[in-house]
Amino acid sequence: MPKVKVQRKSTAVDMTAMCDVAFLLLTFFMLTSNFTQKEAIQVVTPSSISEIKIPETNIMSILVDKDGKVFFGIDKADNRIALLDEIAKENNLTFSKEEKYAFSLTGTFGVPLNKLKAFLDLPPEARDLKENAIGIPCDSTDNQFKSWVRLGRKVNPALRIAIKADQKTPFPKIKTVMSTLQDLRENRYNLITSLEEAPKGL
Amino acid sequence: MAELNVENKGGKKKKGAKKMSTRVDFTPMVDLGFLLITFFMLTTTLIKPQTMEISMPSKDKVTDENQTKIKESKAITILLGKDDILYYYFGMQKDGVDPELIKTDYSAKGIRDVLLQKNAEIVLKISDLKKEKITKKMSDEDYKKRATEIKGLKSSPVVLIKASDDASYKNLVDILDEMQICNIGKYAIVDITEYDLSLIKKLNG
Numbered sequence: 465m466p467k468v469k470v471q472r473k474s475t476a477v478d479m480t481a482m483c484d485v486a487f488l489l490l491t492f493f494m495l496t497s498n499f500t501q502k503e504a505i506q507v508v509t510p511s512s513i514s515e516i517k518i519p520e521t522n523i524m525s526i527l528v529d530k531d532g533k534v535f536f537g538i539d540k541a542d543n544r545i546a547l548l549d550e551i552a553k554e555n556n557l558t559f560s561k562e563e564k565y566a567f568s569l570t571g572t573f574g575v576p577l578n579k580l581k582a583f584l585d586l587p588p589e590a591r592d593l594k595e596n597a598i599g600i601p602c603d604s605t606d607n608q609f610k611s612w613v614r615l616g617r618k619v620n621p622a623l624r625i626a627i628k629a630d631q632k633t634p635f636p637k638i639k640t641v642m643s644t645l646q647d648l649r650e651n652r653y654n655l656i657t658s659l660e661e662a663p664k665g666l
Numbered sequence: 667m668a669e670l671n672v673e674n675k676g677g678k679k680k681k682g683a684k685k686m687s688t689r690v691d692f693t694p695m696v697d698l699g700f701l702l703i704t705f706f707m708l709t710t711t712l713i714k715p716q717t718m719e720i721s722m723p724s725k726d727k728v729t730d731e732n733q734t735k736i737k738e739s740k741a742i743t744i745l746l747g748k749d750d751i752l753y754y755y756f757g758m759q760k761d762g763v764d765p766e767l768i769k770t771d772y773s774a775k776g777i778r779d780v781l782l783q784k785n786a787e788i789v790l791k792i793s794d795l796k797k798e799k800i801t802k803k804m805s806d807e808d809y810k811k812r813a814t815e816i817k818g819l820k821s822s823p824v825v826l827i828k829a830s831d832d833a834s835y836k837n838l839v840d841i842l843d844e845m846q847i848c849n850i851g852k853y854a855i856v857d858i859t860e861y862d863l864s865l866i867k868k869l870n871g
Contacts, residue, residue, distance in 0.1 A: 479692030486699030493703060497710035513846060514718040528835075601733040626717065631836035635746070635829045638838065642855075644720055654717035657839055663774060663847060 503527060504535045504572045505597050510631040511660035518654060522622045524613070527572055528629035532637030533599025537572030537611045543620050544568045550615040557581065574599045577608055602640055610644050617650070625653035685856060718842060723854055742784060742825045744777065744841060745862050748832030752841070752861045753866055756784075766867045767865045772840050781848040792849045817851025825853040830863055 507529055527535035538544060548567045552559055555577055559567070563584040574597050583596060590596070596653045602609040616623060625645065629638060645653065738757045745753040751774060755765040770776040782789055792813060799809050827841055838855070845853050 475846045479696050483696045483699060486696050486703060490699055490703050490706065493706035493710060497706050509715075510836040512716065512718050512839055512843040514716055514843070516717050516719060517717055518717045580821045605717075628715075629835045631834065631839070633835040634831070635833040635835065635838060638835050639829075642722060651723070652721045654716050655839060655842075656715045656720050657718050658785070660843075 474648055475553045504537075504574050504592075505533070507628055507630040508632075509628060509656055509658050512655075512657040513660055513662040514657060515659070518626060518656065519624060522620060522624055524616050524623040525627050526613075526625065526627045526641065527574075528627065528633050528637060528641060529597075529599075530630040530632040531599075532633060532640075533574055533597065534602045534609050534641060535572045535597070536573035536600055536609065536616075537570070537614050538620065538623060540620075541568035544570070546619045547612075547615055550619060551577070554611065554615070559584070576601050586593065602644060607644060609641070610648065613645065615648065615650055617648070625650055626656050627653055628656040652663075718839065718846075720842065720855075723856075740821075740823045742781070742823050743825050743862070743867060744825060745858065746827070746833035746837045746841060747866060748828040748830070750837060752837070753869065755865070759861065762869075764865060767869045769869065772837070772844075777841070778848060781823075781825070781844060781850060785848050785850055788816055788819065788822050788849050788851075791866055797800060813849075814851065817849060822851055825850055827853060827855045828858040829855070830858050830866070 470615060478602070505527060521539060524538045525536070529535070538547060545564050545568050548559055549562055551557070557577070557580075559581065563581065566584045569588075570584075570591070573580075573583070573591075576598060583591060586596070600609045600612065601607065604647065613625075627638075627641065629641075631651075645651075718757060741757055743755050743758075745767075747753060751769060752771065753767050753769050754777065755767045757765050768780075770780065795809065795812055795816065825845065827838075829838055842853075
């Protein structure tokens with residue numbers, strides 16, 4: 465009997481098609497992506513059935529962590545620089561070019577004004593440290609949070625306010641934030657929540 | 667003849683027109699492609715966060731003229747207490763008689779049942795509207811417009827949400843959520859009063 469000859473085939477596969485797919489997906493992800501802004505603190509938002517999506521731009525974000533510390537941030541680098549200029553003018557502070565640049569890259573921050581300069585001088589990785597998450601003073605004696613919101617609105621009137629608070633935050637802390645906003649006649653705002661399924665049959 | 671052949675071969679080599687394969691190994695390019703895909707997939711957020719839109723009453727002093735009076739029979743007051751407990755009462759204090767304060771929780775059988783019962787008329791109308799939307803293919807805008815019309819009807823209850831200092835932010839969002847689930851159009855977050863606190867105290871003994 466003749467032996468069955470096993471034909472040797474080349475193991476090289478044509479990679480062109482795979483390459484096409486890979487780059488197609490890559491293009492898709494590059495075009496649809498918007499990077500997650502680093503936030504000063506991690507908060508666990510409560511869930512709701514609301515399905516309204518937050519707009520992508522013109523957001524003034526207010527973070528409240530579970531101890532009631534307040535963090536603040538607006539989007540777009542240009543607006544951030546303008547905001548820093550305004551706050552500097554009002555409080556007789558000066559910021560160097562490097563500090564302004566550092567501020568334009570900061571998503572949300574939570575330091576009082578007297579520590580802001582030192583905070584911006586820190587190297588980027590040191591700014592994320594826990595000891596730098598102090599929170600913006602928001603009480604009746606020294607309401608810096610109020611001036612941030614007021615100047616933020618002045619810099620970009622189209623801003624929408626989004627409050628993102630931890631679900632364990634005690635209500636009085638939220639109330640101070642809300643009443644500060646009320647003082648500024650900011651009566652409409654969004655509460656950021658995570659999605660929860662709506663009960664059926666209603 | 668033989669000589670000619672040899673010469674020919676030699677001539678070809680000298681001209682250097684050797685045909686090279688145009689095939690390139692794509693494997694490293696695919697590697698790179700997938701590496702970048704992985705990076706973008708991990709850094710992107712495709713899901714945008716959900717929000718809840720609320721409007722708070724403005725702090726401007728309300729004069730007696732433009733104050734909105736609410737019918738007492740339509741008023742429901744919800745008090746958010748500590749440890750995820752809430753209390754509610756209908757109406758208000760009348761002739762020195764306190765309204766009955768009832769203790770309940772945030773579950774579907776708790777406050778939701780109460781609100782649905784009080785708001786039965788509106789809930790029915792909204793569910794009819796939803797059916798109509800599916801059968802008649804109503805546009806979203808039309809639907810929203812009619813839904814707000816229904817929710818604004820005079821017969822709809824008015825809910826006053828009063829959070830005590832012991833309540834958490836989650837409680838507030840939960841109760842606002844219930845307003846949406848129960849199709850309540852008229853509600854407001856108001857400061858808790860001493861009177862409300864005394865009612866809770868009395869109930870808890």
